[in-house]
Amino acid sequence: MLATLERLEILDVSDEIANMILQSELMDEYNRSLYTLRHNQESQKLIKHFSKMKDKYEEVQRFGKYHPDYRTVTLETRDLKRQLDLNETIAAFKKAEQEIQTLLDEVSRMIGTAVSENIKVPTGNPYFDSLSSCSGGCGSGGSCGCS
Numbered sequence: 001m002l003a004t005l006e007r008l009e010i011l012d013v014s015d016e017i018a019n020m021i022l023q024s025e026l027m028d029e030y031n032r033s034l035y036t037l038r039h040n041q042e043s044q045k046l047i048k049h050f051s052k053m054k055d056k057y058e059e060v061q062r063f064g065k066y067h068p069d070y071r072t073v074t075l076e077t078r079d080l081k082r083q084l085d086l087n088e089t090i091a092a093f094k095k096a097e098q099e100i101q102t103l104l105d106e107v108s109r110m111i112g113t114a115v116s117e118n119i120k121v122p123t124g125n126p127y128f129d130s131l132s133s134c135s136g137g138c139g140s141g142g143s144c145g146c147s
Helices: 002-022 025-039 041-066 070-086 088-115
Strands: none
Touching (some): 002 088, 025 088, 041 088
16 A cells, blocks of 8 residues: 555656646746747748658658759758758747757656666766766777666
């Protein structure tokens, strides 16, 4: 019975943490930038055009440099990607998204290390991954810190 109560308490605390994140300024900024992105005609047009071009790019990549449109499609895809990256609305959304991801990575890391220093928390962020005891992986040569 105690284990069940402990689990319920842990789940309650995790719900509290989730609610705190959902009510944070970072989340408000993320929601504002997402709303702006979804309602910005120029950004939506760029995203749709890039999505179509990405499909063409993937088709061209199947044949590589031997495809007749390889160079044209590759250059146009890069140009569209640059336009996406420079669009203020899209850039603001990406920044807000990255800040939320960083917060979630930090929370995951804190919980993992609170349990044990040997817990490996996959964050997808090289900064946090480099803080783990297994830097570079077992196949990187030298001595491995994994256990």
